[in-house]
Amino acid sequence: MQNIQSYIEKNKDRFLSELIELLKIPSISADSAYKKDTIKTADAVAKSLEDAGCDVVEICETDGYPIIYAHKIIDKNLPTVLVYGHYDVQPPDPINLWDSPPFEPVIKETQLHPEGAIFARGACDDKGQMYMHVKAMEFMTTQNQLPCNVKFMIEGEEEVGSVNLAKFVKENQQKLSNDVILISDTGMIAKDTPSITTGLRGLSYVEVEVTGPNRDLHSGLYGGAVANPINVLTKMIASLHDENNHITIPGFYDNVEELSKDERAQMAKAPFSLENYKKALDIDAVYGEEGYTTNERNSIRPTLDVNGIWGGYTGEGAKTVIASKAYAKISMRLVPNQDWENITNLFKKHFESIAPKGVKVKVNPHHGGQGYVTPIDSIGYQAASKAYQDTFGKTPIPQRSGGSIPIVSLFEQELKSKTILMGFGLDSDAIHSPNEHFGVWNYLKGIETIPGFYKHFVELSK
Ligand code: BES
Numbered sequence: 004m005q006n007i008q009s010y011i012e013k014n015k016d017r018f019l020s021e022l023i024e025l026l027k028i029p030s031i032s033a034d035s036a037y038k039k040d041t042i043k044t045a046d047a048v049a050k051s052l053e054d055a056g057c058d059v060v061e062i063c064e065t066d067g068y069p070i071i072y073a074h075k076i077i078d079k080n081l082p083t084v085l086v087y088g089h090y091d092v093q094p095p096d097p098i099n100l101w102d103s104p105p106f107e108p109v110i111k112e113t114q115l116h117p118e119g120a121i122f123a124r125g126a127c128d129d130k131g132q133m134y135m136h137v138k139a140m141e142f143m144t145t146q147n148q149l150p151c152n153v154k155f156m157i158e159g160e161e162e163v164g165s166v167n168l169a170k171f172v173k174e175n176q177q178k179l180s181n182d183v184i185l186i187s188d189t190g191m192i193a194k195d196t197p198s199i200t201t202g203l204r205g206l207s208y209v210e211v212e213v214t215g216p217n218r219d220l221h222s223g224l225y226g227g228a229v230a231n232p233i234n235v236l237t238k239m240i241a242s243l244h245d246e247n248n249h250i251t252i253p254g255f256y257d258n259v260e261e262l263s264k265d266e267r268a269q270m271a272k273a274p275f276s277l278e279n280y281k282k283a284l285d286i287d288a289v290y291g292e293e294g295y296t297t298n299e300r301n302s303i304r305p306t307l308d309v310n311g312i313w314g315g316y317t318g319e320g321a322k323t324v325i326a327s328k329a330y331a332k333i334s335m336r337l338v339p340n341q342d343w344e345n346i347t348n349l350f351k352k353h354f355e356s357i358a359p360k361g362v363k364v365k366v367n368p369h370h371g372g373q374g375y376v377t378p379i380d381s382i383g384y385q386a387a388s389k390a391y392q393d394t395f396g397k398t399p400i401p402q403r404s405g406g407s408i409p410i411v412s413l414f415e416q417e418l419k420s421k422t423i424l425m426g427f428g429l430d431s432d433a434i435h436s437p438n439e440h441f442g443v444w445n446y447l448k449g450i451e452t453i454p455g456f457y458k459h460f461v462e463l464s465k
């Protein structure tokens with residue numbers, strides 16, 4: 004029987020090469036051209052769970068990509084941990100900004116990662132972090148150190164809204180029953196500052212369409228005399244924030260919980276350098292809602308952002324034209340208690356109401372999800388905290404994140420259990436961006452820390 008440190012030391016090359024093989028398959032859930040590859044990835048994940056010692060591995064078909072379910076039940080009287088992760092990845096675009104091809108993983112040294120980092124789409128979000136759990140499982144089963152039951156649920160549609168997973172969870176409550184849910188799909192403050200994510204923001208995503216005249220027009224013959232949909236759309240969008248960067252949609256803030264002074268003071272203690280933040284992004288100033296700090300703006304406050312805007316002529320050279328239509332994709336990040344469907348309705352009502360005469364406005368809702376906050380006095384949180392203390396020698400800091408994993412609030416609603424978010428990524432890992440990477444050190448530290456969670460969770464549950 005080996006301990007986790009020596010097991011990693013012995014097997015780390017294989018842990019890396021296996022992950023690299025998984026990263027080579029372009030499982031882009033948003034793009035149907037990659038359907039075969041995405042399914043191939045599901046099969047590879049299933050195989051890896053079998054190899055890691057799961058007794059039951061199922062490839063569960065859905066209306067979309069399969070969900071991998073696996074388990075090892077050692078004793079019905081012991082607690083059960085449910086691990087969730089996703090094997091799908093974001094599209095790699097813009098591809099020309101990658102220093103190496105997104106699906107040809109390479110390990111390169113960086114200033115922050117002298118031990119090397121794996122560069123590939125999905126390295127951190129979430130194949131790398133998901134695979135840490137597979138390898139931690141392998142350690143526990145082969146070294147006789149699995150202290151409880153484990154279930155795995157790995158999906159392939161997280162990056163496109165987890166619609167089929169929601170259905171799967173609602174229909175399989177018994178199968179998925181557990182005492183705690185464990186996810187590594189978030190980040191931590193810094194390599195020397197472990198943190199546990201205690202909150203996620205919700206999301207409402209909409210697409211808007213503004214239609215003016217029934218065809219594209221000559222901008223000289225008609226310019227100035229009919230509404231230009233692009234002019235109108237940009238003006239409407241600009242009006243969604245006031246001069247203090249508050250969102251102007253009536254009722255938008257109604258259910259937003261204001262944190263107490265004490266809670267805000269607690270938050271402000273987390274290590275953060277505004278200078279480094281600006282430097283990392285090459286910006287000379289931060290920007291955002293008046294009255295809140297950068298860390299508050301990106302975690303406990305809701306936002307509204309345009310994610311894409313198009314219309315008219317964008318090709319080479321000039322074309323004098325008034326487009327018939329203009330479009331934008333808009334996301335709103337929400338905080339707990341804001342209901343995403345309600346916010347989507349408020350947006351729709353407001354956006355339609357501010358349309359000037361001469362244009363038609365359509366709002367098409369995409370996906371969404373609720374936010375999440377979890378207390379730090381739960382057994383799950385305490386177990387995670389102890390696991391980090393063992394491997395980092397430091398107590399992790401609780402931190403609410405700005406990102407979203409909409410399925411987490413549904414887990415709580417349907418499965419009645421708390422989720423513990425043990426993320427090992429860093430903000431600089433460039434998830435969803437060109438040159439996404441995941442530190443080799445972070446990957447191995449994750450594998451090292453996870454078994455401790457199981458051990459402490461079982462001990463604290465007694
Ligand atoms: N893993 C991310 C979410 C995340 C990253 C949370 C870092 C906290 C820290 C996840 O894969 C993701 O990208 N979620 C989407 C939402 C989804 C509905 C497409 C997001 O946050 O944009």
Ligand code: MN
Binds near residue numbers: 129161188
């Ligand atoms: Mn993710």
Ligand code: MN
Binds near residue numbers: 093128162434435
């Ligand atoms: Mn993602």
